[in-house]
Amino acid sequence: MDGQTPWWALSPLETEAIALSLRVALWAVLCSLPFGIGVAWLLARRRFPGKAFVSGLVHLPLVVPPVVVGYVLLILLGRRGPVGAWLFDVFGVTVVFTWKGAAIASAVMAFPLMVRAIRLSMESVDRGLEDAARTLGARPLGVFFSVTLPLSAPGVLAGVILAFARSLGEFGATITFVSNIPGETRTLPLALFVFTQTPGGDAGAFRLVVIAVVLALVALAASEALARRVAARTQS
């Protein structure tokens, strides 16, 4: 922010925020993907008591204020919270006020989007093909990995991209749950927020906005390209 550096050069604080955001989003998506696929399959293919409740719970972060999600996480996963205390006692892990907590907040907020995309894709897989696989000697788990999952790959991909983008943008739950600690939990949106609250922060805010837009566009383009490849593989 001194006169010597060009206007577009990122300050160390900004680079840090971007790198942190990418790391948080990546881990959020990676860790929630197996659960996302599992829950999507349960909702798409199974009938069980309490299904409506599970579905509601999964979709809750989509409709409640993010601050509420952050607060609930804080209560559950805080040092003295029921889950947080257990995590600390058993594994010696603290998530509150760390980047891991930020990843958890992002994952929870992005989970409904991920599940929704995968579930819709799985529902469109012809059950007849799954039946055929059974008659050909495949067990239910084998059918899932050899037929259902490959055929819902476009949805899994869409879910991953959506969840990644949503994680990059996560703000409310993150700031409530893990606060706004530079280098630890100050992700891109939080850094942007700080700039907007600081006199003379416009240039930094502008750079981060550009970065955010570029990241989003790259993610979209990547998903388009991948989706086309997957479609070509499953249809032609």
Added chain:
Amino acid sequence: MIGDASRPVLEIDVAARFGAFRLETRFSSTGLLTALFGQSGAGKTSVVNLMAGLARPERGRIVVDGRVLFDSAKGIDLPPERRRLGYVFQDARLFPHLSVRRNLRYGMTRVPVGERVYDFDRIVDLLGLDPLLERRPAGLSGGEKQRVAIGRALLTSPRLLLMDEPLASVDAARRDEVLGFVERMREQLGIPIVYVSHVIEEVVRLADTLVLMSEGRVAAAGGVEELMNRLDLRPITGRYEAGAVIAATVRAQDEDFALTELEFAGNRLRVPRIDLPEGSPIRVRIRARDVSLSLAPPERTSVLNVFAGRIAEVGAGDGAQLEVLVDVGAPLIARVTRRSVHDLGLAPGTKVYAMVKSVAIDRHSVGGRGSAADGA
């Protein structure tokens, strides 16, 4: 594989409910190829799904080749993957994300090597799949898809093959080709087949044992010749193509006039030349509309085939036409106007001459066991 002719290939006695549709089916079959025939909605596909384990009966028992697949009384219910039945679906159901080769290998690789009955190359050869191996299912025609589906099912070394209207999504022009593959399969591999169809021509051409289904129940089960010649089953077997099915033997070739002489029940039947050696068994269908009746022996007629016999039964009805079952040593069905029945005084016992105008050849060999004996 199934040597003992007296042991049923298949025993089914099940009750099931699909929404408002109730199915109560009971039959057994000793034939190598058992056809389930009936109008759509009769419950044919449901029976096949119950056999495959894709649907569950409320109660009952399913035994294939001496192996109990389902028995509600004993609490047996094998999952589909352990029933070892091949299933060729109406819509083929090939996996769109796999090549033809990987579709074919999908079930095969799940069978332990020691239990594999058919060699990959042999099946590929039998069904002519070699040019298709590297292609994707989406680029195949209906007939090609069905051939791949048949191969895929066979390569799981099944104890029995279920085929649910395999010709439904095949162009009319290619149906004969697929039927030919089914015939080759039963003759060369000797695998028992349950074949679902609502097309009587397919059934007569292929089947040894016929199971007629109507509204979720078995209306009749038995040999093809026997059932096809019963007037009371007409409403189910269909009126338009009504006719008698007769097991005959090739007797002689008349090269001068390009005719072949067949023999059935002591009668001589001349048909346009068929390229088969003397003594070959053959199944022919004589359609009711191609048979007319006369009280006196016809003279100076162009009809080559005239059989003397007695009327066994006059079908019921108040339409313009009636079906008349004539016993000429074997049963023959004639379609005549109700007016003629009245004018000629046709009644059971009346001595008549049946004139056969043309003959449909349904199968060039009666290869399976059961039918030849049943029909004679």
